[in-house]
Amino acid sequence: MNRRRSPATAGRAFVRDYLPYLLAQANHAVHQGFAPRLRAAGLASVEWRVLATLSGGHGLTIGELAAEVLAQQPTLTKLVHRMARAGLVERRGDDADGRRTLVFETARGRALVAPLLAAAKAHERTALAAFPAADVAALKAILRALGAAAPARAARAAAGPRRPSPRAGRASAA
Amino acid sequence: MNRRRSPATAGRAFVRDYLPYLLAQANHAVHQGFAPRLRAAGLASVEWRVLATLSGGHGLTIGELAAEVLAQQPTLTKLVHRMARAGLVERRGDDADGRRTLVFETARGRALVAPLLAAAKAHERTALAAFPAADVAALKAILRALGAAAPARAARAAAGPRRPSPRAGRASAA
DNA sequence: TTGCAACACATGAAGTTTCATATAATATGC
DNA sequence: GCATATTATATGAAACTTCATGTGTTGCAA
Numbered sequence: 073m074n075r076r077r078s079p080a081t082a083g084r085a086f087v088r089d090y091l092p093y094l095l096a097q098a099n100h101a102v103h104q105g106f107a108p109r110l111r112a113a114g115l116a117s118v119e120w121r122v123l124a125t126l127s128g129g130h131g132l133t134i135g136e137l138a139a140e141v142l143a144q145q146p147t148l149t150k151l152v153h154r155m156a157r158a159g160l161v162e163r164r165g166d167d168a169d170g171r172r173t174l175v176f177e178t179a180r181g182r183a184l185v186a187p188l189l190a191a192a193k194a195h196e197r198t199a200l201a202a203f204p205a206a207d208v209a210a211l212k213a214i215l216r217a218l219g220a221a222a223p224a225r226a227a228r229a230a231a232g233p234r235r236p237s238p239r240a241g242r243a244s245a246a
Numbered sequence: 247m248n249r250r251r252s253p254a255t256a257g258r259a260f261v262r263d264y265l266p267y268l269l270a271q272a273n274h275a276v277h278q279g280f281a282p283r284l285r286a287a288g289l290a291s292v293e294w295r296v297l298a299t300l301s302g303g304h305g306l307t308i309g310e311l312a313a314e315v316l317a318q319q320p321t322l323t324k325l326v327h328r329m330a331r332a333g334l335v336e337r338r339g340d341d342a343d344g345r346r347t348l349v350f351e352t353a354r355g356r357a358l359v360a361p362l363l364a365a366a367k368a369h370e371r372t373a374l375a376a377f378p379a380a381d382v383a384a385l386k387a388i389l390r391a392l393g394a395a396a397p398a399r400a401a402r403a404a405a406g407p408r409r410p411s412p413r414a415g416r417a418s419a420a
Numbered sequence: 421t422t423g424c425a426a427c428a429c430a431t432g433a434a435g436t437t438t439c440a441t442a443t444a445a446t447a448t449g450c
Numbered sequence: 451g452c453a454t455a456t457t458a459t460a461t462g463a464a465a466c467t468t469c470a471t472g473t474g475t476t477g478c479a480a
Contacts, residue, residue: 083301083351086363087314091370092280093295094386095273097393100316102266105395116466125261134429140261142274147467149429154466171428171475189260196265199395203388211388212268214377219271221279221373290436308459321437323460328436345445345458 106195113188118143119155123177123185124192126161131174133166160184280369287362292317293329297351297359298366300335305348307340334358 087093103117110120121141126132132140138148152175155161160181166172177185200208261267277291284294295315300306306314312322326349329335334355340346351359374382 083299094389098389099269101393101395215268215272219275221275
């Protein structure tokens with residue numbers, strides 16, 4: 073008798089209806105379909121997100137970029153250093169504010185990411201092909217609304233006292 | 247003149263309509279609302295996912311658990327060792343197959359996670375309160391369908407040749 | 421002006437994750 | 451039975467991320 077093949081446990085039943093889990097699983101699944109393209113380009117998923125976000129040539133500060141790619145600021149600082157050494161991005165001081173570092177894509181980074189942007193759009197169309205356009209639009213609207221809570225919540229959290237804590241971060245994405 | 251405050255760049259425009267990004271951002275935002283509870287309990291998000299998945303008492307193999315919590319197998323193996331040392335889970339050999347290790351929650355793990363399961367449900371209700379129930383049901387249905395692609399794709403990928411690659415993983419979740 | 425608070429990023433140490441591969445057990449074909 | 455392929459997990463080394471804090475710059479009130 074194989075007890076592991078018994079009906080889903082309470083735990084599995086819980087996570088199968090729990091929104092964060094469904095979001096993570098959907099994200100993981102969609103990402104897995106695109107991961108081979110990233111591997112072929114020699115990019116980690118967070119590097120891809122950085123280059124995709126910087127695409128178009130305007131620079132972002134370290135802090136802005138960290139927020140955009142859903143990473144902690146030290147993580148982004150170190151990643152940008154690595155990507156700069158690889159020639160994919162360029163760091164510049166901000167004339168307007170000496171505390172800030174601006175990050176720009178380089179020609180090399182742009183060349184690397186341009187075909188990936190096109191492939192990403194095609195991959196998204198494939199992933200969503202089974203759903204009516206109205207459902208996709210509604211899905212994206214709800215996801216945007218859910219995602220919009222983060223900046224507001226972060227602003228409220230920043231106003232409160234900071235306290236040391238066990239790690240509960242790393243909810244980042246592909 | 248602050249060029250960083252110009253209209254959104256092409257890159258930001260792209261990621262703001264790109265499904266994986268919207269999924270990740272929504273996941274991140276919803277997770278951030280729950281993260282303080284996890285910190286208070288002394289749990290990292292991946293530990294929480296393990297305990298939530300194991301809740302109900304049936305064991306899972308290392309491989310099954312890795313798939314459920316969207317982590318690589320070595321990651322899960324090491325995490326389970328750490329959690330076993332902390333007394334939160336228990337490892338057992340599988341009589342049916344000597345290669346396998348089964349993982350069960352302990353009484354201590356159960357006591358830690360039970361209030362969090364209740365809090366997680368309450369948090370989810372709060373996160374979704376602004377949306378009609380029909381929209382929430384539709385959202386979850388689409389997310390489940392998107393998430394279901396992963397096991398099928400993994401099975402197909404496993405049939406193909408394996409090749410070394412730069413890291414393109416770590417699309418995991420809270 | 422000056423002192424101090426707040427902001428932005430950098431960095432060291434520690435923890436976590438991944439890659440590549442080793443080891444052990446099981447399945448399969450002959 | 452035996453050899454080989456496959457499966458499942460463990461492990462070392464390396465890479466990546468986070469925490470806590472340091473350093474430098476700007477903003478603001480007196």
